[in-house]
Amino acid sequence: QVQLVESGGGLVQAGGSLRLSCVASRSIFSVITMGWYRQAPGEQREFVATITLGGSANYADSVKDRFTISLNNAKNTVFLQMNSLKPEDTAVYYCKFHSVGRDYWGQGTQVIVSS
Numbered sequence: 001q002v003q004l005v006e007s008g009g010g011l012v013q014a015g016g017s018l019r020l021s022c023v024a025s026r027s028i029f030s031v032i033t034m035g036w037y038r039q040a041p042g043e044q045r046e047f048v049a050t051i052t053l054g055g056s057a058n059y060a061d062s063v064k065d066r067f068t069i070s071l072n073n074a075k076n077t078v079f080l081q082m083n084s085l086k087p088e089d090t091a092v093y094y095c096k097f098h099s100v101g102r103d104y105w106g107q108g109t110q111v112i113v114s115s
Contacts, residue, residue, distance in 0.1 A: 002028055002104050004095050009109030012085055016113070020080040022095030022106055027076060030100035034071055034078040038091035038111075045094065049080065063089075085113045 008020040020036065035050030049069040051057045057069050068081040078095055092108040 002026055002097075004097060004104055004106035006093065006095050006106040006109040009093060009111045011112045011114065014085060014087055014113055014115050016085050017081070017083045018085065018111060020082065020093055020095075020109060020111075022078045024076045024097060024104070028097055028099050028104065031075065031097050032100065033098045034069075035096050035098065036069065036078070036080045036093055037096060038089075038093045039108075040088075040091040043091075048093070050098075051078065082111070085111075087113045087115045089113050 003025040004022055006020060006022045008018055012018055033050045033052050036048040037045050038048050039045040047060050048063055049059045049067055051069045051071055053075055066084045070079045090111060090113050092110050094108045095106040097104040
């Protein structure tokens with residue numbers, strides 16, 4: 001069973017930065033995209049960013065120019081560099097590996113941005 005483990009969340013002041021990481025416990029066959037989603041209290045989970053194995057990235061408008069998604073050479077770790085954080089970025093951040101036939105989700109890492 002593949003597990004995705006996120007890390008890097010925490011408490012930061014507005015304007016600060018955090019770097020999230022998500023590592024897969026083993027290689028996943030036929031990964032198509034790797035991405036980040038977030039869920040704020042009382043809200044639905046929303047898209048943040050995705051990246052293909054070739055490095056093509058997409059971002060939600062709310063994070064464009066502030067967040068950067070990347071992956072490592074082994075293609076088993078995805079990162080999310082978050083700069084210029086705002087209180088509205090406060091949420092639990094989840095990584096997702098989308099492969100042929102199924103999706104894999106991490107357990108989430110909490111990000112709190114204080115004003």
